[in-house]
Amino acid sequence: MKKPNMILSIRLFLYVFLSLAIVSECVQGPQFWGSLGFPSCDGDLQSPINIDTEEIPKYEYNDLFNFKHYDDVASRITVTNNGHTLMATFDYQPSKNRPSISGGQLGGTFEFEQLHFHWGAQIEKKYSGAEHTIDGVRAPLEMHMVHRNVKYNTMDQAVNHTDGILVLAALFEMNTNNVMPLLQSVDIVHKMVEPFMGNATLKPRPLSSVLPEDTTAFFRYRGSLTTPGCQESVEWVVFEHRAHVIVGQLNMLSKLRRPDQKLISHNFRPTQSVNARKIYHMVYKHPGQVTAESASAGLRSPLLAVYGAVAAVVLVCNSRL
Numbered sequence: 001m002k003k004p005n006m007i008l009s010i011r012l013f014l015y016v017f018l019s020l021a022i023v024s025e026c027v028q029g030p031q032f033w034g035s036l037g038f039p040s041c042d043g044d045l046q047s048p049i050n051i052d053t054e055e056i057p058k059y060e061y062n063d064l065f066n067f068k069h070y071d072d073v074a075s076r077i078t079v080t081n082n083g084h085t086l087m088a089t090f091d092y093q094p095s096k097n098r099p100s101i102s103g104g105q106l107g108g109t110f111e112f113e114q115l116h117f118h119w120g121a122q123i124e125k126k127y128s129g130a131e132h133t134i135d136g137v138r139a140p141l142e143m144h145m146v147h148r149n150v151k152y153n154t155m156d157q158a159v160n161h162t163d164g165i166l167v168l169a170a171l172f173e174m175n176t177n178n179v180m181p182l183l184q185s186v187d188i189v190h191k192m193v194e195p196f197m198g199n200a201t202l203k204p205r206p207l208s209s210v211l212p213e214d215t216t217a218f219f220r221y222r223g224s225l226t227t228p229g230c231q232e233s234v235e236w237v238v239f240e241h242r243a244h245v246i247v248g249q250l251n252m253l254s255k256l257r258r259p260d261q262k263l264i265s266h267n268f269r270p271t272q273s274v275n276a277r278k279i280y281h282m283v284y285k286h287p288g289q290v291t292a293e294s295a296s297a298g299l300r301s302p303l304l305a306v307y308g309a310v311a312a313v314v315l316v317c318n319s320r321l
């Protein structure tokens, strides 16, 4: 009779130990991630980055992304405070109608998995919490729409391949009138999701409703997850045009709590070195109007390039990206 109890005790100890280790690793400062067992976090293709618009030329293109099922109304939208961010998942009926993106020289089809937010504390009446900065300026809020390459069955598989993940990133600007449609019912959402793992069901709407009005102009580059294990598996698309958020919605986000009940005061990673990477400023032109340097010649080689093997580190924080 003693043996099973002992095994149970050992299992319990290991569970608690591993849980504490994971929590500790995930909440440590980003500068320590590399030495805490996530070597990819010290790689050369890390995200987020500062986008210096003076330094990068504009590329005119006419091969628009093909957004499929983006206008379909989700059967259910659930937002959850996972202790690090507010994450929204969308259900569809039938499930094969999940939104996806192809075309635009992506080299595959990428299916929508989840979206989540990065924000910061209010300092001198100014919010500053986006991950990517534009010309050194940090927007109040950034949304990441995470997509998985359909050639991989799961996110755990996809994050370990250089062509595994596509993230559409939208930066927000403060607006007194235009609310972010997804979090329209601020009071309800706040009440439900303030505690760790609290969740709320939102009014069904199409995924396209959360996109900025104009998605044809964007910055594009090769990068990584912005949380451990920082796998360099992400094609980043950062829209040039801003989405809108009101102060009440930002206040709601800044009141969410971590597992230890402390506020998630900010959840953005500092910008990382660009190193030898090329960043593309893509601007849509109707077919026949492309006059500047063609995008295709410059884009194809880095997109198809095979980067160094990504270390197969333990995937403890991947849902947060």
Ligand SMILES: [Zn+2]
Pocket (backbone or CB within 6 Å): 116, 117, 118, 144, 226, 320, 321
């Ligand atoms: Zn993110």
